[in-house]
Amino acid sequence: MMEQRLISENVVLLDQVFRDLKPAYFKVRFWTGEEWNPPGLEEPKVTIVIKNPGILAHLLAFPTDVRFGEAYIYDDLDFEGDIYAVFPLGEYLRKIYPRFLTSPTFWRKVFKLRMSARRARRLEGRGAAKLKGKVHSIERDKQAISYHYDLPPEFYACYLDPMMVYSCAYFRSYEDDLATAQKNKMELICRKLRLRPGERVLDIGCGWGGFVIYAAKKYRVKILGITLSENQAKFAQEWIKREGLEDLAEVRLLDYRQVDEKEPFDKLVSIGMFEHVGSSKLWTYFRKAWKLLKPGGLFLNHGIAADWSWRIKRWSFTDRYVFPDGELVPIYKTLTIAEKIGFEIRDVESLREHYVLTLRNWVKNLENNYDKVRQIVDEPTYRVWRLYMAGSAYAFSINEQSVFQTLLVKNRERGENDLPLTREDIYLNWDILK
Known part of the structure; x- marks a missing residue:
């Protein structure tokens, strides 16, 4: 009854x-x-x-x-x-x-x-993030990164591509598989940066080292990757050794604010890390990038952006269970601060539809590998990732949020740089990559 x-x-x-x-x-x-x-x-x-x-x-x-x-x-x-x-x-x-x-x-x-109503028995497992300290301090940012990224690498491998790239891929065709699309993305970034052998490159928020490995192997640049995740740093360092790239590639456990290089870099890249910077630290972020870059150098910033109705969403599901302290800001805010620092904006490309495809691939891989995933993490963790990635795919599909690659240049005196007149060189000879 x-x-x-x-x-x-x-x-x-x-x-x-x-x-x-x-x-x-x-x-x-x-x-x-x-x-x-x-x-x-x-x-x-x-x-x-x-x-x-x-x-x-x-x-x-x-x-x-x-x-x-x-x-x-x-x-x-x-x-x-x-x-x-x-x-x-x-x-x-x-x-x-x-x-x-x-x-x-x-x-x-x-x-x-x-x-x-009676209360049902709740599954035991992953709880909400509990961070301490001032928002976007180095110590608190490290806690936030650890909360999301310091699960076993084997878990992320259940849904990512073989290069462990945890950011929007680049689908040159709807028929591209995830691995191909991620290689496309890394190649696109290298071409936009016009990488040349021997150049010094900094990868801000390098993850498990996919771009570090790719750029070092193919373009023979000397690249330093930094991350706040201990598991990512260890994984990347071991990968570099397996590939025999110690003379070209290095990964350190370091915050971008702590980078103190006597010699500036030729190129900077940040792929999928920008969401962790925070609105209050945008000036700090771009100012640090400016100081680390040589005159004439290029900086490619790849990050998710909120729509025009932007507001900081504290205590949302994503903030509590996925990316604590993560903030999405509209692209106009990003570009405004970058320009105020002194950068010239040379190229802005939206990859919104590409992230829908990327996330749907991740969700499919996660679901297909459910039994393997459950051997690594608990049920609530699986459900958090499934829900957040599916929800993100939906948000991108309705233009509630987007993702942009922005190419910035630190001009020499009187606006001089070495960029070509057109972007044609970026897209030439793609077919030889197959």
Whole structure:
């Protein structure tokens, strides 16, 4: 009797909240196996499995991404089918929520269901980040990086390409596989930087060393990579030794603010690290890059950007469980500060659609390697990564966020540099790379 009453109350709530969702494309399965099918549903894209009788009321009372994310990662609910179909529901709820704020009927249903429902057993595992210290201090940034990147490298290898590149790939064709697309991206960056043998290059936030290895092997540059992740630094250092590149490549455990080279670099590159810098440190970041670069030198900055409605989203799901203290700023803010420092902006390229393809590849690889992943990390960790990567793919697909490669030059006196008149050289002879 209790079970049926709880299900009936959930059904009434679902009917009220989703009556205006047209066309209907999802269904709900309750913990007893019974289902709710909205009117007009033909073939559901996704089935939401409710395991906790009170979770629906908990989510609808205050529909934030943190609550939805925690409900999923701790197994109060699950998704069967197309996980990407879940995210438009968040948009729908944000639009209709003001209508329910002043509805006594809605709130009576919500509170009644929350009070009478039992609490399901939550999965044990990865918890929210708990960082200490001043935001974007070197010590706190190291904690933030460790929280995300210092899991075993074998876990990341379950969904990344063989070069362990953890940033947006470059698909020259929809038929490109992930490994090819990541090599394309590294080649594109090398060409934009016009790398030449013997040049000194700094890779800010080098990850597991994929670009360091690629640039050293193919372009014979002398490249230093830096990271705040101990696991990444160790992995990259061992990889360099295996490749016999110790005379060209080096990776250090170091913050970009701590780099103190007597001789400036010919080229700088930052690939997928910019999101960790923070709005308050953008001036520091670009000023440091300026000091580290030779006159006439190039700096390629590859980073995710927020849309025009930018605001710092503290205590979002991503901030708590994925990239603590990470901040996305709009491209105009990035470019404005870079110019104020003294850089000339020579090229800006959006790779937004490429990141949709990249993330979908990562999600597919993660799902296909579920059994292997679970031998390395706990279930909540798997769910955090699956949810954040799928959600990010959706955000890029609707232009809620984008990713840009920005080529900056530190001109010599009177605006002189060695850049060619056109960009044709970047795209010539790509076919020989196959």
